[in-house]
Amino acid sequence: MEVATINESLKILEIDQWLAPFEGDLRLRMSEFERTKNRLLSGENQTLSDFANGYKYFGFHQDGDSWTFREWAPNAEMMYLVGDFNGWNGLSHEMTRLNGGVWELRMPGSLPIGSKVKVQLIVDGEPLYRVPSYISYAIQNDNYQFDGVIMQPTYQFKNAAPDLSTEAPLIYEAHIGISSEEHKINSYEEFTRDVLPRIKAAGYNTIQLMAIMEHPLYASFGYQVSNFYAISSRFGTPDELMELIDTAHGLGLRVLLDVVHSHAVKNVGEGLNLFDGTTSQYFHEGDRGEHEAWNTKLFNYGKDEVIHFLLSNLKFWLEVYHFDGFRFDGVTSMLYHHHGLGTGFDSYEKYFSMDKDIEAIVYLMLANELIREVNPSALTIAEDMSAMPGMALPLADGGIGFDYRLSMGIPDYWIKQLKTKSDDQLNLMGLWWELTTRRPGEKNIGYAESHDQALVGDKTLMMWLADAELYYSMDVHSQSLIIDRAIALHKVLRLVTFSLAGEGYLNFMGNEFGHPEWLDFPREGNGDSFDHARRQWSLATNPELRFQYLLDFDNAMIALEHDSKFLQKTASLQQKWIQNDDKLLAYQKGDLLFAFNFHPTDTKFVSFDSTPVELIFDTDDARFGGFGPRSQFKWAAGKLELQLASRTAMVFRVMYQL
Template sequence: MKSTNNTLKILEIDPWLKPFEGDLNLRMDKYNHTKEALVGKNGDFKSFANGHLFYGFHLVEDGWYYREWAPEADALYLIGDFNDWNPETHPLEKKEGYWEIFLPGVEALKHLSRVKVRVEANGISRDRIPLYIRRTAQDPVTHDFAGQIWMPEASFKWTDQTFSADNAKPLLIYEAHIGMAQEKEGIGSFKEFTENVLPRIKANGYTAVQLMAVMNHPYYASFGYHVSNFFAVSSWFGTPDDLKELIDTAHSMGIVVLMDIVHSHAVKNIAEGINEFDGTDYQFFHGGGRGNHSAWDSKLFNYGKYEVIHFLLSNIKFWMDEYHFDGFRFDGITSMIYHDNGLGTAFDNYEKYFSMNTDIDALNYLQLANELIREIRPDAITIAEDMSGMPGMCLPVRDGGIGFDYRLAMGIPDFWINTLSKCSDENWSMWKLWHELTTGRPQEKKIGYAESHDQALVGDKTIIFWLADKEMYWNMSKHQQNLQVSRAIDLHKMIRFSTITLSGDGYLNFMGNEFGHPEWIDFPREGNNWSYKYARRQWSLAENKDLRYDYLYQFDKEMLAFVKEHNLVGSNNLQSLWIDEQDKLLAYKKNDLIFLFNFNPTNSFPEFALPTGESGEYKVIFSSDDEIFGGQSRISQDVVYSTRTLPERGNNTGILIYSPSRTALVLQKI
């Protein structure tokens, strides 16, 4: 894993890491030791991560095998509707390292049969859901969950054999939650998403969809982050075949499908989840207090335990092989890689990344996970949700990194929300904006975004709601004027356009935010009388040509088309031209295009002296002020601007151009 001169390449990429060379070498030595222990010197992860092919339920020619990993259990009994839930008729036999039972006859278990396993340990008997179950079902009367056999007569027929993720294309991600993706006041389904939402994603120009809450979770309002059954498709949204149809359809549209995978923690529930499955609190998790997440009320995996690594890596391979996912967004990485779960820590210097607080086992697990994913599919995409900014997160493992393709640029939405909530318009800082949107770790790719589902949850506000607030309830008609709503529309466009053109190698949007979906997300709970009113997407607002949501919807489509046409996402060909803190102006050059943003709340500049860096003639080719976007059409795309010497800019070459208040424009040299 080290380069030929015995120096990790990460130290050459980021010289600030030199004082921590010993820590990096320790990390890599431990990684190599763990890898050799798991797969041997010449082994591969693809052959190792096959727990799902051994454990769980498997139909063979003459019957069914059921195997379970429960090392500290005293006895296991398979129960279900097939044996009238009798715990005495089907005991499992303890083998070397696992439990097993064979049920003769292919009809011994049937499609949709409900099953559990009774586990006896420490004098306590509990009925549990099998660890590797692929589907669960909830009793409509008792609301109890049970495992369910999924073995339809006709297996799903994939048509996506030639599909692959084209990493040369810009990664434009549409973050989506299946259940709240429909307009009805209820839970949406995989089928409805396939029929109603995928065509929108394609038409709007997004190249990838990131699906939340796919793994089974007993509490719908957890947003899918309290996982109970790691190999089961969420029964809230439909069947395994419904999910396969969704992914196959997306691939037929050329859309990459990413899964929001939760390996950072698990639900603490015993009846529905994997907690204390064999009677101990340390089968999967750290024992004692270290195994509990104080803020999330959940259980924390022990990534130093080889059996846990096997379980989690097998989980990754399962979702890729069985459901053809093209990659993953790993949730909660900051919580994983620090013993204090990153709570209350300000990562303001490099020592914070290499202290006794760092969980090397967790970092090693993430390295193993990325290596496995590359072995399965070299074109697969992995994204890290790490708010700490751990150096090397998106560098190859061989160079001393953790191996992700991208990190989420989580500081950018924080910057926008802080700016909107704490600064008056005339006090916005152009220097901070430029710094926040353009700063990143060397040679590490990032996903830029103005807001995600985090900002849309109840307790926070979306950007449009920070801008327009209650005026959205009464003043979104195109046929009436409202200064606060007009400001909101203008700044919403500018925030998104500056973010997508400046901030990264990819871009993300949470569904509905592109057209300024009103209000917050509030899942049904006792506090709102179990209402679905705020856990849905009101697509009709965007489709209503009489409402201003249409302006933002059209702008988002044209913005994505524009950045794709000019290869603006992922390009590092960026040059600052002018940053004016007093007048709130920002100009830069990217891929031979010149961008001019006027964030001034009141002042327009009839003849702004814009440096271009070279002589020639220029025309405006994109403007946020177009009428179709709710603008005032103050920016002409017919005028030809000829360069001249600009005395007010130190005799640099540039043009004089009209820059209206709260607008963005793009110039191209003729």
Template sequence: MSKKTLVELDPWLAPHEGVISAREAYVSSTIMKVLSGKSPAKFALGFHHFGLHQTAAGWTFREWAPNATHVVMVGEFSDWQEREEFTLQPDAHGEWSVDLPKDALHHSQKYKLRVYWPGGDGWRLPSYATYVIQDDDSVDFSAVVWRPDEPYQWQYDIPPAPRVPLIYEAHVGMSSEEEKVASFNEFTANILPRIKQAGYNTIQLMAIAEHPYYGSFGYHVSNFFAVSSRFGTPDDFKRLVDAAHGLGLRVIIDIVHAHAAKNEVEGLGNFAGDPTQYFKAHDHPAWDSRLFDYGKPEVLHFLASNCRWWLDEYHVDGFRFDGVTSMLYHDHGLGKSFTSYDDYFGDDVDKDALVYLRLANDVIHAVRPDATTIAEEMSGLPGLAALTEYGGLGFDYRLQMGTPDLWIKTLKEKRDEDWDLGGLAHTLSSHRPEEKVITYAESHDQALVGDKTLIFRLIDKAMYWNMDKADPNLTVERGIALHKLIRLLTTGLHGGGYLNFMGNEFGHPEWIDFPREGNNWSFKHARRQWNLRDNGFLKYQWLGEFDAALMKIIRQIDDPNIHHLTVRQSDHMVSFMHGDFFFVINFSPNKSHSDYEAPAEAGSYKLALSSDDKNFGGQERIDHNSRFFTSPADNNHNLKVYLPARTGIILQKVD
């Protein structure tokens, strides 16, 4: 693809060309100034300088604390007393450091910093701490010297980036059937094989960086370089990533650089008596968290280094950047509908956030050209997922956040026969010309307590009593049929990739509710009931089998463009070509079509998938041995198919 500007890619941006050019000049010049002649990859090596390191002579520890007046390492090695030999000395640019002999520290020892500043002092954890554990019988956390005698030895090569990311969004802690916090090792042994068998090729792991409050879902991070100790050790996480690679699965993680936990003792909230060392003077109005100040070069260095740390140290394959909309706008996009291009080009856009997001993508793709970056972004900012050489911010994909809201709105407000199929098809297939998107019907957001998953909206309380395969029930039959069709339409119209949250592929019956005071600290809803999918007697198996069969087809469709999209509202029919596959879906609750004609690419076709198969809970009314041939019609070619009510099929073009 030849180099094009954003305006050439989207002529509707022409009235804003001046703003676009000015922003590009600001972003490019600021990055050049910040890099100071270094490459993006070398700039992001802050973890080689700061934090605790072994050297030929012993140990070196460095910290950035420009407002501090005195800093001491205190830990098990000093009987938790402040000692002269562990006192840091001030260096240039607000840095502090200390050199220690070899026998001063040992693997697994706990430690903290005692930081003094004008008018106060307090316990703090190092900003580059790589392992942090909660003290026994206490809410306090300590950093840990993590230098095992035998470093982890990687076993498997990193799989290549898939043409179509099929993302399995997962949370390690709630992945067990037991009412507890599951571990990295349990996830490796029990869940990785499930994801492989389900047909997904990418795992998106939530809550990997350390976060004090379990119920935050990992979005209130306190220690950005530390893998969450509640799930296991750093080596346990390496083993998980390595095993996933051995199965051919890529691993991306949620990275939270939009904000940070307000915690001060174990976090960055007030590191050395200056709450603005890392952050803006005001907090996030909706999230009760601190907002990074992207205008500070030191903050850009910290965050960019954090991106590289996870790539280098843990071999992760990319990131889903959380809360990007909040980063982009000074008002965080709260209460805005973004219905006009003018919304993207006013003074509300944070130009320093643009700098950081471009820099982060430059770093990530310089270190790992095959890495995948996804922006959780709902405003649709032009250029977000465009190549940086086009003037974009460089994300590989944008998360298409409007689609699950549309499905929920449809289920809540409309009868089956009144679904706006044209609106659904348009929204699901639409994306900006310069970007690829990850489409999804529901994620963890729709499963949280206070909301409902799609299957629960469709079936409701019948899920508790009528899910045995031997139990005929019209409510459940409708729900299962529509659950399959929703996924068929959503995946079929994807604009780059697809995402599913752990358990939703088989219609996990209940919501997510982490242990908290309001539920008496119960883990009942912070787990996954895999036995429902596995025991062979329940209808959940049908949904799981259908989803796995669907993934085998979707992984073959790497063309982001849809062809021959046809919606016939009166017939409740949607059909389209995507790659070499022809999708036809009948959403009617009661009307079957015996000879339904729809435009398709000329050729012959075979049946690739039918939602009506018995092993998917259907009635087996579609013949798998039939061949389908197009016939000329006006300036097009048509395919003729038989399609029962609430049924969808995929035909594959064979010649």
């Protein structure tokens, strides 16, 4: 990948002229990236992809008539491989110390596939037992701790990844374990059979899989990783995950991994914490190595061995499992020494202060370059609530290299609106600013709600709108003003977010039909119940319930993008009409004209200059649970006259330009 050098002009300064006072900081970012990259690529490594081959060297490998196991543990005095294949007695499998703190074991014969294993380290004369750091599979033992398992997947991929280069990302965020309607942890196989067809039928083109990297606490949603090269064994085997991804590719779906390189679980013995008896092997020493809010460990991104481990991890997921890219979790925490906690990013100075973690920023730049080397079509998305300038600009322009950033403020905006204000207090100028303000030149993924809003302690949009009435009045025969309002607003809030908040869109599974309940994993506090750790798909297919209308609406909304491809046309966002007192909003994007009436009670009239139009979408349509057609329109002599019913929206196709 071509990147800017410190002697070149940085395009980011042209894209955002407010960055001019911070040119030195931006050049420091680039020079540190170049310096680190040059250091890593000394010797035989010509590219980052050459460098990031840790998973091909460490761990278990069959080599002809013998097999080799390697581990990195510089503080260990001795090391043994133990497991059920040798009665957990490592005397017969003592490892040899090589240079750089690497340990190696070479053995004749075949790998003992399926054997449970650990490494036994001797540190200060005492034995320590650890799950191998590059293990690809781990299962919980009788003590609810992980044992590594020697696995050798045999699945053969059949389908090439789809070419979605001309399509906006329409992302279906999914969690395998909670994807069943039954009271259980769902499997990769069942997700492949039951859920993939739903996603395809709904029109989404990208799946973002959560909680794939192995994690001890199910309720952590996969965000406290212990084993970075292992898939979650709760859901099945490596072959079954490979088949899931391959099947998705066959359906024309791209699959992203929700990757967690921002921190690691503290568990000793299962993950990397105190792996060789020291905190400094992978993590920072002292307070800098502790995430106070998350109670987790923080990587030392300035250490070559750590960079090697993490970059190799990205290449591993791309090459071995054929993932098509990543959503990077917790990027804000990585960018700053204060991790974004209690900080309002209300000035550019806060992005370039001494609080920034330049080593972490460089790591993210390296990660993006590596990913494009391995798969030029791969997609990367940053979860950054701080709006760091350049996050979603190319490295060659002075950016950090992500394709998209998440529009993280939008869900919070909607929750605040529904919690603290009445419908008639919606400020349309404020709404427009929230939905359209972006970093110059950077693309966003818009969303009205994600898994964050679904967790216990919060509510989904539909729960905020209808609350307990969801349990009593969602049947098609009930009369409820609360439900009528909830369905109407659920549709218009999602449509305005879909059309304005990003160049791509994300939905968390079940939210497309207004899933009525929060997420709460089995735990002691709820009697280990699965009641809220599942998805009630049948609600949306039951003809006696109104959830079907919201699903039909979401399908039709997603189809708008397939038919018109307007999300990426931010530059064509044309004249807007805002009448705040009447709660009227209209705008043209691409060849689509959107018109909204957010007024809680009144039908409103609006007239403006327009070319001829064709009505293609009405949120008040009866098939979407509306009462329409109530709204009307007329075009004549260059004027479009609209009569919009309350809490409805209409979408028109502009026939031609005058």
